[in-house]
Amino acid sequence: MSQSAGPPPAQAALFAAHDRLRSEAIAWLEASKVPLKGVGDRFLILLAARILQLGTAVQRLCEAGHAAEAQPTARAMVSACVILSYLIDDRNGRALAYRATYRTERRKRITRIEQEMTKAAAAGTEFFVKPEMLAEYKRQEAELTTVEDKAMAILAEKGVVPARLGARSDTFTGLNNEWELFEKMNAVRWYLTYYKDFSDEVHVNANTLYTEMVEQLSGQNNIGAKFEDPLYLLVATAEIIVNTLELVDRAFNLKQDATLKEIDGHIGDALRAFARETGREIGASGPA
Numbered sequence: 001m002s003q004s005a006g007p008p009p010a011q012a013a014l015f016a017a018h019d020r021l022r023s024e025a026i027a028w029l030e031a032s033k034v035p036l037k038g039v040g041d042r043f044l045i046l047l048a049a050r051i052l053q054l055g056t057a058v059q060r061l062c063e064a065g066h067a068a069e070a071q072p073t074a075r076a077m078v079s080a081c082v083i084l085s086y087l088i089d090d091r092n093g094r095a096l097a098y099r100a101t102y103r104t105e106r107r108k109r110i111t112r113i114e115q116e117m118t119k120a121a122a123a124g125t126e127f128f129v130k131p132e133m134l135a136e137y138k139r140q141e142a143e144l145t146t147v148e149d150k151a152m153a154i155l156a157e158k159g160v161v162p163a164r165l166g167a168r169s170d171t172f173t174g175l176n177n178e179w180e181l182f183e184k185m186n187a188v189r190w191y192l193t194y195y196k197d198f199s200d201e202v203h204v205n206a207n208t209l210y211t212e213m214v215e216q217l218s219g220q221n222n223i224g225a226k227f228e229d230p231l232y233l234l235v236a237t238a239e240i241i242v243n244t245l246e247l248v249d250r251a252f253n254l255k256q257d258a259t260l261k262e263i264d265g266h267i268g269d270a271l272r273a274f275a276r277e278t279g280r281e282i283g284a285s286g287p288a
Contacts, residue, residue: 007065007227010277015062017270018234022055024263025241034252039155040091043098044251047084051077051244058237065225067233068201068211074233075198077240078190079178084244085185086165086173088251093163094172096152100162101172103148106141113137194236231274235282238267 007015029048036042054077061070087094113129120127155161164174165184173181182191200207215222242264249256275282 007063010274011062011227011230014230014234014270014274015059017267018062018238019059021238021241021263021267022052022059024266025055025245026052028245028256028259028263029248032248032252032254032256034248034254038092038160039099039151040087040093040095041252043087043095044084044091044248047080047087048244048248051080051084051240054080055237055241058233062230062234065227067230068208068226068228070233071198071201074237074240075195075202077237078195078198081240081244081247082182082185082187082190084247085187086181088247090163091251092155092160094165096155096160097162097164097174098172099148100152101170103145104170106144110134110137110141194240197232198236229278231271231278231280231282235271238271242267 029052034045036045054073057073058070061067087098113134117127117129117134166174168174168176175181179191182188211228242260245260249260271282
C-alpha cells in the first residue's frame with residue numbers, strides 16, 4: 001500500500017495560490033468593517049464567514065492529498081453562497097424566515113425521537129435515547145425558543161417579520177426545492193455543475209467509486225493521501241469565495257471593485273497556469 005509523500009509541484013503551487021486567495025478574502029472581510037444595522041446584515045456576514053471557514057477546510061484537505069474528499073465541503077460553500085445571494089434583497093425578513101424554518105426542524109427532530117421511543121416501548125426494546133436525554137433536548141429547545149420569540153417580538157414591533165420569496169411556509173425561501181432557489185438566483189450553472197457534481201460525493205453515488213474501481217482492477221487498495229486532480233474543485237471554491245466578497249461588497253455598497261478584481265486576478269492566473277501545465281483550458285463553466 002503506497003501513498004504519496006506530498007503533492008506534485010504543480011499542485012503545490014496551486015494550493016499556495018488558493019491559500020493566498022483564502023488569506024486575502026479573510027483580510028478583506030475583516031477590513032471592510034461593515035455596519036451591522038439589523039438581523040439581516042448579521043446573517044450576511046455570518047454566511048460570508050462560514051464560507052471562508054469552509055474554504056479553509058477545503059484548503060487543508062487539498063494540502064493533505066484529499067481533494068476528492070473535499071467535495072462535500074465545497075458543495076456546502078455553493079449552498080451558503082446561494083443563500084447569501086437570496087437574503088440580500090430583503091435581508092431582515094428573509095433572515096428571520098431562514099432562522100424560523102430551522103427552528104421548525106429542531107421541533108421535528110424531537111417529535112421523531114418521541115415517536116420512535118414510543119415504538120420501542122411498545123415492542124419492549126431499549127431505545128438509544130434515554131428519557132432524561134429527551135427531557136434535556138426539550139429543555140434546550142424551549143430555552144432557545146423563548147430567546148428567539150423575544151427577539152422576533154422586538155423586530156415585529158419595528159415591522160420586521162419573516163418574508164419568503166415563494167408561497168410555501170415550510171421552507172425558508174417559500175420555494176419547493178433547491179433547484180428553484182438556484183434558478184431564481186441565476187445560479188443554474190452552479191447547480192448543474194458544482195452542486196450536482198459534488199452531490200455525488202455527499203451521497204456516495206457509484207460515480208464516486210471510479211478511483212477505487214481502477215485501484216481494485218489493478219490489484220491495489222490505496223487508502224490515504226492520493227493528490228487527485230484538484231483543478232475543478234478549486235475552480236469552484238475560488239469562484240465561490242470571490243463571489244462571496246462581491247456579494248458583500250454589493251450588499252453594503254463598499255465600492256471595492258478594483259480590489260476584488262485584483263484578488264480574483266491572482267487566483268485566476270494560478271488556475272490558468274495549472275491548467276496549461278496539465279494540458280487543459282478553463283472555460284466559462286470550469287475546466288474543459
